[in-house]
Amino acid sequence: MKDELANRSLPMSDAMMTYPVTIRKVIWENDDTFTLTLDMNGTLGEFSFLPGQFNMLYVYGIGEAAISISSDPSRTGTLDHTIHRVGTVTTALSQKKRGDVIGVRGPYGSSWPLDVAQKRDVCVITGGIGLAPLRPVIYSLLKKRDEYGRIIILYGGRSPLDLLYRVELERWEDAKNVEVLVTVDRGDSSWKGHIGVVTSLLSYIKLDSRNTIAYVCGPEIMMKYTIDELERRGLPLDRVYLSMERNMKCAVGFCGHCQYGPTFICKDGPVFPLPRIRPLLDRKEL
Amino acid sequence: MVIIGFTHFDELLSALRKRDYTVIGPVARDGAIALDVILSASDLPKGCHDEQQPGSYFLRHEEDEAIFGYVVGPQSWKKYLYPPRLKLFSAKREGKGFEIVSDSATPSPKYAFLGVRPCEIGAIKINDSVFDGGQYSDARYVSTRKDACVIAVNCTRPAGNCFCVSMNTGPRATHAFDLALTEICENGTHHFVVDVGSELGQSILEDVTHRQAEKNEIERALDLLSTSAAGMCKSLETEGLPQLLNDNYEHPEWDDVAKRCLACANCTMVCPTCFCSTVDDITDLTGDHAERWRRWDSCFTSDFTKIAGGNIRMSTRTRYRQWMMHKLAHWHDQFGTSGCVGCGRCITWCPVGIDITHEAQHIRETSISTINS
Numbered sequence: 001m002k003d004e005l006a007n008r009s010l011p012m013s014d015a016m017m018t019y020p021v022t023i024r025k026v027i028w029e030n031d032d033t034f035t036l037t038l039d040m041n042g043t044l045g046e047f048s049f050l051p052g053q054f055n056m057l058y059v060y061g062i063g064e065a066a067i068s069i070s071s072d073p074s075r076t077g078t079l080d081h082t083i084h085r086v087g088t089v090t091t092a093l094s095q096k097k098r099g100d101v102i103g104v105r106g107p108y109g110s111s112w113p114l115d116v117a118q119k120r121d122v123c124v125i126t127g128g129i130g131l132a133p134l135r136p137v138i139y140s141l142l143k144k145r146d147e148y149g150r151i152i153i154l155y156g157g158r159s160p161l162d163l164l165y166r167v168e169l170e171r172w173e174d175a176k177n178v179e180v181l182v183t184v185d186r187g188d189s190s191w192k193g194h195i196g197v198v199t200s201l202l203s204y205i206k207l208d209s210r211n212t213i214a215y216v217c218g219p220e221i222m223m224k225y226t227i228d229e230l231e232r233r234g235l236p237l238d239r240v241y242l243s244m245e246r247n248m249k250c251a252v253g254f255c256g257h258c259q260y261g262p263t264f265i266c267k268d269g270p271v272f273p274l275p276r277i278r279p280l281l282d283r284k285e286l
Numbered sequence: 287m288v289i290i291g292f293t294h295f296d297e298l299l300s301a302l303r304k305r306d307y308t309v310i311g312p313v314a315r316d317g318a319i320a321l322d323v324i325l326s327a328s329d330l331p332k333g334c335h336d337e338q339q340p341g342s343y344f345l346r347h348e349e350d351e352a353i354f355g356y357v358v359g360p361q362s363w364k365k366y367l368y369p370p371r372l373k374l375f376s377a378k379r380e381g382k383g384f385e386i387v388s389d390s391a392t393p394s395p396k397y398a399f400l401g402v403r404p405c406e407i408g409a410i411k412i413n414d415s416v417f418d419g420g421q422y423s424d425a426r427y428v429s430t431r432k433d434a435c436v437i438a439v440n441c442t443r444p445a446g447n448c449f450c451v452s453m454n455t456g457p458r459a460t461h462a463f464d465l466a467l468t469e470i471c472e473n474g475t476h477h478f479v480v481d482v483g484s485e486l487g488q489s490i491l492e493d494v495t496h497r498q499a500e501k502n503e504i505e506r507a508l509d510l511l512s513t514s515a516a517g518m519c520k521s522l523e524t525e526g527l528p529q530l531l532n533d534n535y536e537h538p539e540w541d542d543v544a545k546r547c548l549a550c551a552n553c554t555m556v557c558p559t560c561f562c563s564t565v566d567d568i569t570d571l572t573g574d575h576a577e578r579w580r581r582w583d584s585c586f587t588s589d590f591t592k593i594a595g596g597n598i599r600m601s602t603r604t605r606y607r608q609w610m611m612h613k614l615a616h617w618h619d620q621f622g623t624s625g626c627v628g629c630g631r632c633i634t635w636c637p638v639g640i641d642i643t644h645e646a647q648h649i650r651e652t653s654i655s656t657i658n659s
Contacts (some may be wrong), residue, residue: 014425015422015423015424015425016374016375016580017374017375017386018375018386018578019386020383020384020385020386022383058578060377060379060383060384060576061377061567061568061569061573061576062567063565063567064565064567084594086594087594099382100382100383101380101381101382101383101384102383103384219595245593245594246591246593246598247590247591247592247593247598249563249564249565249583250563250565252421252422253416253420253421253422254416254417254422254424254561254563255562255563255564255565255580255583256561256562256563256583256585257562257564257583257590257591259585259608259612259616261616262615262616262619262620263619264620267420267421267422283535284604285598285599285600285601285604286598286599286604286608
């Protein structure tokens with residue numbers, strides 16, 4: 001994974017320096033989640049990233065937050081970040097408008113390995129905002145559709161109105177040999193889909209346990225139950241990847257905040273092959 | 287080995303200043319040994335001897351002339367290599383955005399560290415692996431460290447909480463120094479037995495009055511150091527320790543230590559290898575100017591692990607466990623060594639005297655095998 005990181009765009013000596021970029025578009029995905037499209041033409045030069053990597057976004061005078069990149073890695077010139085408004089920095093980000101300037105540095109961290117998915121089925125299992133760091137994977141898979149087997153996207157949200165990327169979910173479903181199953185914790189009068197936790201969707205699909213790669217991202221408890229369910233279905237653990245979240249201040253392994261047992265989420269993660277962190281998942285308050 | 291007489295010690299300081307070094311060394315201040323700029327040998331803590339016990343530190347003044355009679359104070363060299371507060375950048379508001387203001391380039395200081403104890407050399411090597419050993423480097427750390435001159439001082443006696451022998455870092459400096467001094471202050475003799483560790487050290491030595499050491503002078507120094515090693519008050523059994531702690535993730539001792547620990551963060555501030563930091567963003571009253579600062583943080587603070595879903599480590603139990611397991615277990619995975627050098631500061635400066643060696647030993651003696659191993 002280290003070699004993949006060679007595409008890092010920022011000079012190492014300025015690991016903590018932020019670069020001003022202009023917001024080109026703001027899209028509200030639901031009541032408290034929005035997507036910022038950043039214009040990357042300028043100070044950062046050629047910016048490239050791998051699916052699953054994240055940036056540190058800086059609001060002038062307020063602070064920084066670690067946010068996954070959620071756009072298509074092959075798209076140049078702009079970057080999307082889908083952000084849940086929850087703390088000081090993300091609230092400040094939510095008040096930004098088209099034309100405003102924020103700071104960005106990155107990309108950081110490990111990525112979802114796509115090479116291991118070649119010729120195999122891919123099962124993307126996500127809950128809530130966890131779909132954001134997986135969206136670059138979905139774009140990448142669809143771009144080279146013929147190189148992969150079935151693509152199964154299982155997605156759980158709180159309610160129909162909370163679902164992210166609704167238009168795209170429908171578009172993905174129309175793509176060749178792609179199954180998209182969506183469930184919500186609680187429906188509304190218009191909802192005719194599944195209700196329940198995302199793991200319940202696994203009973204609606206036929207998982208070829210000998211030939212499937214699973215990418216999992218969501219709340220920790222959701223990932224834990226998903227892994228149990230995948231194990232029960234005989235999926236080898238080394239074919240499962242997940243993305244972890246912890247507090248982060250520096251993103252380069254200096255600040256210590258994101259430690260997760262022996263790992264640093266910022267540089268060893270956020271995407272891990274499951275065997276690397278399987279024993280840690282059972283440890284409370286690690 | 288050579289001898290520098292105490293009366294010529296000021297020449298060493300002059301030789302360092304001549305090479306544009308800012309000399310940092312020990313000073314007696316507020317009842318403890320602190321680190322600060324040293325202008326002459328008279329700034330050094332003559333006749334100061336520290337008495338350390340769990341949760342206790344006294345600086346005793348004696349009539350002798352020893353300037354390195356103390357062992358370690360609360361501060362360590364990370365104060366200079368990795369400052370407690372450091373401005374990362376300034377920015378000014380511009381229309382709808384901001385731009386980074388490049389501060390007039392302040393060259394990173396060129397330090398000579400005087401009185402670096404062998405355990406502290408171990409700590410600096412650990413700092414190196416944290417800030418300059420991986421994918422990213424901390425530019426300021428790297429340049430400060432690269433330019434630093436290390437004048438080590440061997441420990442002819444251990445303090446009450448020392449266990450460098452267990453951690454294989456002391457009491458004699460064996461590498462990574464420019465000069466290493468063993469102070470001999472007894473029976474009317476006051477001189478330094480000096481090891482040269484680098485070309486820089488050799489060149490500095492040439493500016494200082496010295497003579498070849500007699501065989502008996504070298505033997506006396508080595509005797510004092512082996513007596514010091516034999517007299518270590520504490521020990522930490524390191525054999526299999528990372529696995530032992532991993533196997534005891536749910537050991538009741540974590541509950542017991544949590545009843546005593548105040549989560550005050552003292553241990554992390556005084557630890558020469560603890561490196562955690564946070565950032566502060568500030569603006570002036572107009573909002574036209576903003577700054578971003580890095581400052582030392584501690585894994586014991588209440589919001590250290592805060593994410594959208596809340597704090598990960600909510601209890602003192604889990605914070606102490608994180609600190610100790612990071613130091614003695616996870617550090618091996620992350621950096622290939624223990625994170626502890628046996629300086630004993632965390633024991634001395636803990637207000638309630640929690641002793642990391644006792645905690646580890648207690649867990650060893652009452653080890654439970656857990657399913658998490």
